[in-house]
Amino acid sequence: MSTRNTINTAIAGLALTLSVSMALAGCGGSTGGTRQGDASSTGSASQQPVVVNNVEPAVGLVPSNTDDTAGWKVVTQLFEGLVTFGKDGKLVNAGAQSITSNADASQYTITLKPGLTFSNGERITAETYAKSWSFAANAANGMMGASIFSTIAGYDALQNEKGDPKAQLSGLHAVDDNTLKVDINGHDSSFNYKVGDVAFLPMPSSAFADIKAFGEHPVGNGPYKLTSWTHDREIRLTPSKTYKGPRKPANSGLTFKLYTNVDSAYSDLEGGNLDVLDAIPNSALTTFRSDKDVTPYVKPGPAFKSFTIPQNLKHFSGEEGRLRREAISLSIDRKDITTKVLHGTAKMATDFTAPTIAGYSTKLVGADVIGYNPKKARELWKKADAIAPFDGQFRLAYSADSGFKPWVEAIVNSIKNSLSIDAAPYALPTQKEFSGAVHNRTINAAFVQGLQSDYPHPEGYLVQAYDSSAADGKGLNNGDYRSAEFDSLIDKAAAQPSLSDSISTYQQAEETLLRDLPVIPLWYANVAAGSTKNVKVDFNYMGLPEYEKITK
Template identity: 25%
Template sequence: MIRTTKLLAALAATTFLVAPAWAANVPDGVTLAEDQSFTYRVLDEHSSVDPQIVEDVSGSEIVRDLFEGLLTQSADGELLPGVATEWESNEDFTEWTFTLRDNAVWSDGEPVTAGDFVYAWQRLVDPETASPYAWFGELMSLENASAIIAGEVEPSELGVEAVDDQTLVVRLSQGLPFFDSMLTHASTFPAPAWVIEEHGDQWTRPENIVTNGAYILSEHVPQERSVRVKSDTYWDAENTVLETVTALVINDENQALTRFLAGELDRTEVPTGQYPRLVEEYPDTAISIPTLCTYYYNFNLRDGGPEATQDVRVRQALSYAVDRDVIVDQVLQGGQTAAYVFAPVGMENMGTPEIGYEDMTQAERDAEAVRLMEEAGYGPGGETLELSILYNTSDAHRQLATVMGQMWQQKLGVNTTLENMEWNTFLEARENGDFDVSRGGWCADYNDPSTFLDLFNTNSGYNDAAYSNEEVDALLAEGKSLADAEEINAQIEEIVAEEMPVIPVYHYANVYMLNPQIQEWPINNVEANWYSKDLYKVAAE
């Protein structure tokens, strides 16, 4: 994503205006399909479609269709107006003002106002909401967010104000040059107070929900499907082409591929290891797109976690023994890249950390892993280490856990057991620390390394390893207010690589089978955000 604020950081009181280029842009002469529907596969039931509750990728995809925030993104990841048509910051980026469009309405006909954002953001950090993303309010540096989350101050004291229906003013506790890039995240989307007050936690049911995005929720069958249909009240409805979008829950990726090839799906993930074959057989259908996501394993560093992994030598040994090249080149085979740092290489504002083990050969890493384990009292001549690996149900996750367990057993004599859980149960177990080692996946909420590195903040809501380092906390706080934090971000990565609270395994590529009739898929959006309103289906040849 090109961050306008970074490019213009030297300018005071900058106003951001972007030419309107929204919704599906169908070229002249293109014949559209009569059936304007898009059906795609998801692995698990989504966590929620409540903007302030949703915490997973598949749920956020749905929320981006149902709701629209202040800003949105182009197919290239550039910021575009959403509900806000103009925005500006003061010189030190501590106050931001947004001008809202006057033709945005909710699906029940009520106008979308600045007050709807005030309500949503206060709701995000309100302890009574128990939002898993409440910490994002702190990450945004919203004034008083930390105190509100701690229960010390009322939500009404949050630094966000509706000056009038079309003017929203946001006050930050410290300058944040990339603040506007954070506003495409679902947790910042508006919420209809009158609907939530009437229906409580049932407000997102299809018969109750009121939305302000390009689509409304027409059907939801848990663990089976979710259907959204075009909203006639959306301000740009006339330029929205797809009429129906359906997410089908299919746990088995091979079954999903079979259904795709039978014409039942327009998009599905390529099963692990099958991309080389499929791209040769279906060159116009199989695609691999690098994206800002990292696959990793957490160590449980809580007091009740395994005694062995409290020892940094054991954590380092287990990480060094993972042959990442084998995983990406022989197991995954879909364009993924080996990860030795947490934030994907190439992100804006990311320096080049010096990670010692990255420069070793795998043989050297293996030898060092053996030495570290023996020094810690495990392996040949020592104690046999027993670990369980927790992952959410998926053939791909099972396969990777099996491979990593084999590497640990063969090289270090570690015995592993695999433990899989359904998605929401898995999230709860991981959050509660009911694991030895657990898989994790993190995708950028915005294009800055802080979206990754903040997971190592002691108080982060997604610090599933329960890692705590005062120096890292201080560096994170210092880096947030800098327009150029490359050196600090690199320093954080170096500390994390040394203390190894997590094992970075690989950086993702989105590897899909995509119906060639579906046009304008945003392959250049490195955050992998897509909006159904920007897509359309052409007639079959």
């Protein structure tokens, strides 16, 4: 996800997209930072693989087609990009020696570190990145991460789904093996952060020959190599002997155990059959801090939780839809749910980013729409009924294997009680099926979505989830929201010379979202995780384990 969105999140996830396998979430990004100690090169790495939780990825392990947290967790261990991010979100060069822009952020020059290779020995050059990014951006190839390349010159010319799948972005110029020049279509001051998104990861030539087959047996350049993927059961990774980047593994490998039930994962954690669990189930939120078999972790996280009401959902378009969206938002008692159902592991939302992201605000104009006011909600619903009487059922979709059932039911009950309408949860069996229904636009319901950006920048939350370029399956704008005002403000922010200069413009864009409510903001999910007593683990800027540093 972005954060990509995780329809995710068991984070995450996004999601989104939820857990991310879509625990909608969002998306994806490099994990990171410099490793503490070089255990893998000194022979002191843990002899037993570390066992961590996940769910079945929504699609194959292709970087530019990954928009769920389940896929993100694995893909970012198999691949390394130009940059990664430290535990605190600080930018760290990985494959890049340098990334520099001209005065108005309309062109970037990327210099690669020499001697980079994929695990199969294939060299990584400037042309590797040019081909990988062009493949991802080209609509003919159907990659879900395509929209993140929209600021590169030539992107619009590649948006014909029946066009040449080999066509390249005109804004990319491989000057020599280690130098890539990038022409921006306008300005993009966030580009040096954006290249940390999972979609920007390089792929070897074998990927373009058969992308579906590659997704089952990916060859990467990251700290780990894929050993096996037993669908719906486990994914095994071992350290890559060719990796020379900043995330050298301190363990002998990772086993992602794929669950369909978070409670089962917690039972495995208590029993010592799982080393790290990145999302505590609701059933254990009141007890995991005192569980004698578990080391608990609770800290602020970057996950923004919401639910999307598609723009074409019956009764939710035009002025009628605007009134109903506001009414739905005001009908949810977020304080009661975060306290009684989530037991303090979430903080009520006040904007569309997260407390750990630059520009986070508690003072946006119009933020009172995220409050609880059932009286006003009923008045707005009545006004909408005057336009067209509401009929049918309001459904809120989620995946049964995400662990979200308790709070989804609480949201639905709050809406039902406030508005006196027929509302119900709508559970799809797995996050994979949920993700597919959302991406294919067949879900025909509101749906839970989570977002945490691959790169710690407000653009990673706002552009990927709400910009028009990210609609129609090209990003995380899964409700297909379009606003010329919002898009214009995002473009203005991108033209600012620095992140600090752009903050006020991003916040104006958020105030547009508060009026239109393409998603209904809920809360920010804290990191609530656990490990067995013999395991050492820390969590990165995404709120996920720093997998390469886990030891036992």
